[in-house]
Amino acid sequence: MLSILSGDLVKQLDADFIAQQGISSLELMESAAKNFCTWFRGNFVPSEHRLFVFSGPGNNGGDGVAIARLLCHEVKAVTLLVFEEKENCSMDYRLNFERLPDQVEVTSVDKFDFKFEETDIVLDAIFGVGINRPIDGVYRWVVEKLNALEAIKVAIDIPSGIPADDVLDGEAFKADHTVTFQFPKFSLFFPEHAVYTGKVHVVDIGIPDTFLSRYQDNKYFLQAKDIPALHKRFHAFSHKGDFGKIMLFGGSLGKVGAMVLSSKAALRTGSGLVHVQIADAERMIMQTAVPEVMVAGAQEIKRLEAFDALGIGPGWGTEVDLSFYSSILKRFHKPVVIDADGLNLLAKKPEMLQFVPKGSILTPHVKEFERLVGNVSSHKERLLKAQQFAGEYGVFLILKGAFTSISTPDGKQYFNSTGNQYMATAGSGDVLTGMITAFLGQGYNPLQAALCGVFHHGLAGELAGKQKRRGVIASDIIACIPQTFLELDIP
Numbered sequence: 001m002l003s004i005l006s007g008d009l010v011k012q013l014d015a016d017f018i019a020q021q022g023i024s025s026l027e028l029m030e031s032a033a034k035n036f037c038t039w040f041r042g043n044f045v046p047s048e049h050r051l052f053v054f055s056g057p058g059n060n061g062g063d064g065v066a067i068a069r070l071l072c073h074e075v076k077a078v079t080l081l082v083f084e085e086k087e088n089c090s091m092d093y094r095l096n097f098e099r100l101p102d103q104v105e106v107t108s109v110d111k112f113d114f115k116f117e118e119t120d121i122v123l124d125a126i127f128g129v130g131i132n133r134p135i136d137g138v139y140r141w142v143v144e145k146l147n148a149l150e151a152i153k154v155a156i157d158i159p160s161g162i163p164a165d166d167v168l169d170g171e172a173f174k175a176d177h178t179v180t181f182q183f184p185k186f187s188l189f190f191p192e193h194a195v196y197t198g199k200v201h202v203v204d205i206g207i208p209d210t211f212l213s214r215y216q217d218n219k220y221f222l223q224a225k226d227i228p229a230l231h232k233r234f235h236a237f238s239h240k241g242d243f244g245k246i247m248l249f250g251g252s253l254g255k256v257g258a259m260v261l262s263s264k265a266a267l268r269t270g271s272g273l274v275h276v277q278i279a280d281a282e283r284m285i286m287q288t289a290v291p292e293v294m295v296a297g298a299q300e301i302k303r304l305e306a307f308d309a310l311g312i313g314p315g316w317g318t319e320v321d322l323s324f325y326s327s328i329l330k331r332f333h334k335p336v337v338i339d340a341d342g343l344n345l346l347a348k349k350p351e352m353l354q355f356v357p358k359g360s361i362l363t364p365h366v367k368e369f370e371r372l373v374g375n376v377s378s379h380k381e382r383l384l385k386a387q388q389f390a391g392e393y394g395v396f397l398i399l400k401g402a403f404t405s406i407s408t409p410d411g412k413q414y415f416n417s418t419g420n421q422y423m424a425t426a427g428s429g430d431v432l433t434g435m436i437t438a439f440l441g442q443g444y445n446p447l448q449a450a451l452c453g454v455f456h457h458g459l460a461g462e463l464a465g466k467q468k469r470r471g472v473i474a475s476d477i478i479a480c481i482p483q484t485f486l487e488l489d490i491p
């Protein structure tokens, strides 16, 4: 799985790779630039665009200079915009500058007219992970000018101005795409930076996985290639029992829709048997909406240990008898999934957190999380609190949002790569609860269930979004769950 490293660790890794493999930093830059060009050709038709490369004084600028050379015969025209005399620039920048062919027009930013056409592409190679203070002076002036202009904007490695591990202070380049090298930088996951990063793409620069795996920072980026190995395999003799027997608690009067969504999502994720515990008055709606689901009676609720996993909270309301909730938590000794009102009730009575079975999975969105831990001032702080919370209570804490994070009891943090803005719709979280509970019920360990749950959920949202864009509703996400197994070739 791809690690997410701090800016300092990335620099260390680069330096070690260069020292140990007998490869020069210039060759590494060339490889980064070449792989960027491959990405570029995959996303644009070069001959249809003019390219404007803004290169700062460090190696990020050097990447830009190399890219200008590599693309100059393919695009309509290339202009390289420079800030400094080359004597003041990094060694690899200078070596690349000397290799520039005549086709690349070089202009100082202070002599540039900033007139762009809509199809022009601006590459931001001003600063990368070497940024060490907020941008000011001519750098800020250029970035603000570029942000105000119409063009297609692509940031190389990280939008200039954003520090690799921290929240932006001041201004930064606003990109439509960020093409980051080898590792997604930690700060690319902060919602504070969403308007700057655009869509994030990771391109490798030719450092082999065996070398990369020596560098770990307890943070990982979850991608499609990681998912198949996390799945259990079933065979022709597998029976309903193997696919798990789960129970979902929720669906108070008027909120049974949440249970309809959760239970349907669980079935579409492969659950063998789904029971729900809901308000009596809602039975008819529930069983009409999802005939495959069974409504639990007193007997089933008494014999909780007969179930493989429980999902608690969708549409439960906050009027639930807390002694009933406590008794569920105390009587069930396997991991459970807790969402929505299940979390709000814990926030109301934090003493109950001690009864949550170890290894359980909690799935708050940002507001639910803050009800549990208090207000935070940045996403960086929120992630830190998520990590502490998971460790303190021995649970898996899924913080929902763009790049949903999964914090584990042993201090690791995984960031999901699937999903889109169209999933911010009523019931989307109920769907996730059903999916994760279904995986737990099928015998996945909590980490597998959490990772598979968020990845497939996000992928289903992407598939639904392709057809329905902002018209996506939670039921569309459920309808796309089966296709996620096909996409990932999971039998």
Ligand SMILES: NC(=O)C1=CN([C@@H]2O[C@H](COP(=O)(O)OP(=O)(O)OC[C@H]3O[C@@H](n4cnc5c(N)ncnc54)[C@H](O)[C@@H]3O)[C@@H](O)[C@H]2O)[C@H](O)CC1
Pocket: 010, 014, 025, 028, 029, 030, 032, 056, 057, 058, 059, 060, 061, 063, 090, 126, 127, 128, 129, 130, 131, 132, 133, 134, 135, 136, 139, 156, 157, 158, 181, 182, 205
């Ligand atoms: N493995 C990889 O990821 C590779 C990355 N490469 C690229 O190199 C940059 C990092 O290069 P570095 O020279 O360390 O830093 P920068 O280019 O970001 O800039 C450093 C330069 O700028 C000065 N500086 C810092 N902040 C400011 C500021 N606010 N105002 C003015 N000047 C500032 C600083 O003093 C330095 O002089 C990485 O992001 C990749 O793009 C390589 O290509 C190889 C592989």
Ligand SMILES: [K+]
Pocket: 060, 124, 125, 126, 127, 128, 155, 156, 157, 158, 159, 160
């Ligand atoms: K940049």
